Amino acid sequence: MNTNTKMxxxxxxxxxxxxxxxxxxVYQLQRMGTxxxxxxxxxxxxxxxxxxxxxxxxRAFPGQTFKPYPDFxxxxxxxxxxxxxxxxxSSMKPRNIVMIALPDQMHYNSVLYALxxxxxxxxxxxxxLNYNQAHEIERLAFERGLFVGVEYHKRFDDRVGMARMKYRAGDFGEFRVGMATLIEPWYxxxxxxxxxxxxxNSDMFTYIGCHYVDQVHMITGLLPARVSVYGSVETYPNGNKGYLWTTGRVIWENGACLTVINGMGYPNVGPGGNSQGIWLFTQGEKDGGLLFHDDQYRGIKHSYIRKGNDPGESFYNEPSPDYFKLIERGGDGLTPVGYGYRSIEAIVNAIGRVENYGGDDLEKRQEMIKTIDGEGIIATPANSSFNELVIEAGRMSILNDGRDVVIEYGENPHVHF
Ligand SMILES: NC(=O)c1ccc[n+]([C@@H]2O[C@H](COP(=O)([O-])OP(=O)(O)OC[C@H]3O[C@@H](n4cnc5c(N)ncnc54)[C@H](O)[C@@H]3O)[C@@H](O)[C@H]2O)c1
Structure with a gap:
């Protein structure tokens, strides 16, 4: 790990x-001394x-604890x-780490407060949920030499890293049309x-569709140019209404089109934790190319002779080893593996890079923030605000029955019908 001082x-x-x-x-990072x-x-x-x-x-982290607020x-x-x-x-020592895991619409105020x-x-x-807020966060963080990492963990799924290198080397040709799906469980x-x-406040495209929009950019480097989202309003058990099935259409700057299907309705009796994956069709001069990731079924079939009673538990399972698992790796307890862990570790590492390089020197911290922005691996407000523009456009579209919304970049990025 990179940090000299524990945070x-x-x-x-x-x-x-x-x-x-x-x-x-974070427990694992604590175990490792970061x-x-x-x-x-x-x-x-x-x-x-x-x-x-x-x-x-x-079992995984024997003896490790946290301070709960409020104390139950x-x-x-x-x-x-x-x-x-x-x-x-406000009682923390300066330049430590705040991790925001609040509902979507609360991120802005809480991030600003911590900065x-x-x-x-x-x-x-x-x-x-909109570009101006993300831009304000970017400016304030840079002014103070503070790092902000947005936890798009699919960026750390190794298959995405492989696709990015192949695409950017030109081996796929150019993205033309694609489809991504992420349906979360019914329960x-x-x-x-x-x-x-x-x-x-939100909808399934905003909540979960953003992962695959981000992923297409991560692989291709393209920027989204137009968005339309249709959502069907369903009733939750408590009577609240939500856009629980959505279809988004994202047109990219080169004219390519990605359809994104999202929902809260993967069968509770289904074998996976959800249903997810992406198809991208690409073209070169003389032939088409394709990229297909089944991100739910990763080649494992288990059928158990007994099961627990938590929602979604089933006898026949197709578990994913790749997102987040706690497994035996020797030593005390269990070790987290998967892109969910790697993503948190990478952001904490990036904060370590900023602190180790810059310390109390603001300009040097800013220099390192710019370097990490430029690498384009961790999503930051400076290199991924196209995501906020897509979300802003998507919300505008879904609230207007799927009307097309255009994204403008340049001096004053914004969205309009
Ligand atoms: N795949 C992903 O990247 C992924 C997956 C799940 C969730 N998320 C994101 O994580 C966030 C939280 O999702 P979740 O599934 O944990 O939601 P959740 O509803 O399970 O938890 C929300 C938490 O926020 C807390 N909270 C609400 N108001 C608060 C306040 N004023 N002060 C302190 N705590 C407060 C609640 O007590 C609750 O513990 C969302 O933004 C969601 O989009 C991302």
Whole structure:
């Protein structure tokens, strides 16, 4: 690892992504000596108590703990603490790390707050829901020499890295038409999603479609130019409404077209954790090329003689070894493997590069931030704000029954019908 000094980490948000990917990755970095103290802030106590009682985490990281805010021993389960994370972040020593794992529409305020309190940032995707907010974050972070990494973990799936090198070497020719799909499980409808992934805040294209839009850019380097998204409004178990099935069409600067199909409805009895993958058809002068990634079925078939009772558990399974798994690698506990871990490690490493190179010298920290922006491997506000433009365009389109929205770049990037 790169950091000379151990860094404290505050994770803001104690939901699914924190429990299954971020915290175990940060525990591993703590085990390896990169991370010092870990705190987690949630809106209320129940999700924190759930994480503390997670048996898999105990087995994987024996003896490792975090400080919960609020402390579930002290407060009632019903009490909410929406501003407590601000107290925790403002009491951190400068230039440590805040990881934002809040609902999509809360990223902007919380990232700004952490930057104003001199912290480096890892934010789950999407960074913000519009371009101006992402640009403001970019400016403030650069001014202060703070690194912001947006956690698009599919960038660290090795098959994407392979495709990027082949495409950029010219071996595929030019992308012309493609299709990507990511359908999350039906049982997500019963989770906290029904409280925030609702029509006024987000939709399945915004929540999950952005991964494949980002991936096409990661592979091809192309920028998206036009977006339209159709969504069908469905009712969650609690009566809230959400765009739970969406179809997006993204036209790229070279005229290529990507259809993105998203939903919250992969069968609970299905063998995978979700349904996902991408087809890209490309062309050269004399022949067509293609790239096909089945990102759900990765060649493993398991049929168990017993199963647990959690939603989505089934006897016949096609597990993916590639996103995030805790496995035995010798030594105490279990070791996280997969692109979910590599992505968190890469962003923490990047923060280490900025600190080790620059230290208290602002200009040198800025120089390293520019270098990492230029590498284009980690998504940053400076190199991936096309994602915010796509999300802004997508929201505008879905709220207007799928009208086409154009993205303008240049001096003043913006979107319009
Ligand atoms: N594939 C991916 O990259 C991926 C996957 C899952 C989630 N995510 C992103 O992660 C984010 C969170 O998703 P999730 O699945 O963990 O959601 P979740 O609904 O399970 O968790 C949200 C958490 O935010 C906390 N929270 C809400 N208001 C708060 C406040 N004021 N202060 C502190 N905590 C507060 C809640 O307590 C809850 O623990 C979303 O932006 C989502 O898009 C990304």
């Amino acid at each position: 404290d980490v505050t994770i803001v948000g104690g939901g699914m992504i924190t429990e299954m990917q971020i915290l175990p990755s 991370v010092n103290d870990i705190s987690i802030c949630a809106l209320n106590a129940p999700p924190l108590e759930k994480i503390v009682k997670n048996e898999t985490l105990h 021993h002290q407060v009632s389960a019903k009490e909410n603490f929406p501003d407590l994370y601000q107290e925790v972040v 104003e309190h001199d912290q480096h940032i890892l934010s789950v995707k999407p960074l913000t 997500y409808r019963d989770s906290n999603f029904q409280n925030w992934c609702t029509t006024e």
